[in-house]
Amino acid sequence: MAVCARLCGVGAARGCRRRQQRRGPAETAAADSEPDTDPEEELIEAGAAGLSAGPAPPPRLSLLELPPELLVEIFASLPGTDLSSLARVCTRFRRILHTDTIWRRRCREEYGVCEDARGLEVAGVSCRDVYAKLLHRYRHILGLWQPDIGPYGGLLNVVVDGLFIVGWMYLPPHDPHVDDPMRFKPLFRIHLMERKAATVECMYGHRGPHSGHIQIMKKDEFSTKCSQTDHHRMPGGRQEEFRTWLREEWGRTLEDIFHEHMQELILMKFIYTSQYDNCLTYRRIYLPPSRPDDLIPPGLFKGTYGSHGLELVMLSFHGGRALGTKVTGDPNIPAGQQTVEVDLAHRIQLPDVEQQRSFSELSRLVQGVQEQLRQQGAPAAAQSPHQPMEPPAKDPVEPGGAAAPSSQAQPFVLPVGVSSRKEDYPRSYRACFYGTGLIAGHGFTSPEHTPGVFVLFDDDRFGFIWLELKSFSLYSRVRVAFRHAEAPSPQAFEDMLKNIQSLTS
Structure with missing residues (x-):
């Protein structure tokens, strides 16, 4: 009741309708039989009470009395995780929280999404959907990760990229050009194709995006799985895949490699990295503090x-x-x-x-x-x-x-x-x-x-x-x-x- 009274601006005043409705017949009759007080006497008594008790306190205001545009500004400054609780306070708050301006600001300030709202309208997706069904749902996989690929490891950075969440695999430059910039390629992406739910797509292979799946096992571990591994295959079979991977990964061809030991190491790495075809587990890593x-x-x-x-x-x-x-x-x-x-x-x-x-x-x-x-x-x-x-x-x-x-x-x-x-x-x-x-x-x-x-x-x-x-x-x-x-x-x-x-x- 105290919370309700503060939000609605109603206190324990004599004129509270709910309290009057709860009176019994005897209380109502007694109240009606009280003699009426002269208005001038009431003013005099109130003035005397004010002089003796000091200045009257300012009137108490309620959030419900604020105009909608001001409530939108207040709600937009709150963390998105708190807005669901706010929506349960009353019908008016819940209606105001459907304003897309609030969620557009939350997407921008919490996740860096600065997309044009008109593009979302064309796709039939609201900023509220983007926040709740994409950004908030997959927030635990944002950051740096190390894939479990035998002894080889790797570096994956999952980021918000426009209206997508993309997993970028970072690769060293070609040997021995250690000062060259890193190479990177997408392994998966998540986005909202419709209002129902987010869609996971595998980006590995040479035939474009296809169906995939992400399972968040715990806060610092998740796994990916491809549902259409046939998209990874090349017409020339494993030999063509190996030669293509060799050019991309090492910047050389099989004919350039003369040492049998190096051939063995490269082939072994290719076999291990082929685990991208199916299911791979990632564990979180951090950059060292300075x-x-x-x-x-x-x-x-x-x-x-x-x-x-x-x-x-x-x-x-x-x-x-x-x-x-x-x-x-x-x-x-x-x-x-x-x-x-x-x-x-x-x-x-x-x-x-x-x-x-x-x-x-x-x-x-x-x-x-x-x-x-x-x-x-x-x-x-x-x-x-x-x-x-x-x-x-x-x-x-x-x-x-x-x-x-x-x-x-x-x-x-x-x-x-x-x-x-x-x-x-x-x-x-x-x-x-x-x-x-x-x-x-x-x-x-x-x-x-x-x-x-x-x-x-x-x-x-x-x-x-x-x-x-x-x-x-x-x-x-x-x-x-x-x-x-x-x-x-x-x-x-x-x-x-x-x-x-x-x-x-």
Whole structure:
């Protein structure tokens, strides 16, 4: 009753009709028998009461007394998830909430939809339908995801694109062009063809959109399924599909590949990615949070991995350590594993250019850091990657535990005998640190953390020298503004890292 009284503007006044209707006959007769009061006396008594009690309170207003255009403006500023409760208050509110202006603003402010309303009218779809049956229903799949494709992983970004929700698969550029922009293609889309329900379409294959299905199993996991896999087939069969995929994925033909080992790896990846044909599961990933004392802005990077081509790595900072976690992987080191770990407390000062060409000199510098760690009784490779290591007091470090990089660029050259897929790597660096790189046999057998050197070139490029493999990997920042990809908290990001690593351990 109290809520109803506030909304309707009715209180416990003597003139309340409902209360009068509830009176019994005796109460009504008694009230009717009361002597009438002179209006002048009422005014005098009211004035005297006002003088003794102070100024009269302002009259209480009700939302129901506001004009409809003002109610529309108020309701449009509320979150869309609250409007369903508001519609249950009364018939007038429910009628006003059918105004499309309210839902057009909610679609724009919450999901970035800025479509012309006339286009919706032609399709017979309202902004209210778009919000309730498309955006709100599939809100849990917006963001970054990693597909479960054996050891290979991947990167899917689900976004609102106009009046569609589209799942874009992002692919590294062709090997070894690590500085080139990312490639992307749609895997599925969801839209409203009519007022009844949203339609899911599979975009995989070469014959255009066709029927698909999405199942949201829980908040951080969903699956896709194609209902018409015949649309994925090509007239020339699997051989033509493989050659087409090879040109698109690797930028080369089968005749360009001479090494049998590489042919085997490429064929294996093709077989795994053919899982797009039927059903695939995706698990949520977040971009790493940024802090003022980070060595460089964290994020996603493209990296060269020898015969495995280019792979995606997520660089994140954890106190005195930096981690490179694979978003895409290979049969040796699968997606989800930490490919490199960098000890930011132990900086390595490289010699002049001529001595840098000596592999034995670089090995000597790294062995010196290893000896320091051995004497401290805390080898870097044996530490938990999620627990920052306190830096030694003798090392110059910033407040966050990371050694401050040099403000001036210094010349850099790879040692003789160290191979690099990218020949035109940067020839100057800002800082070098001791680190370990993860290597393993085919099938992630006998994994081992081996020593290496992390080389920081600038805010957008770094490298890693794998001493045991005598190889060099160059990493370049992914310049894509991914939407809905921020972690809700630092702890949520840490939990995500542990989760994706445990799936491949």
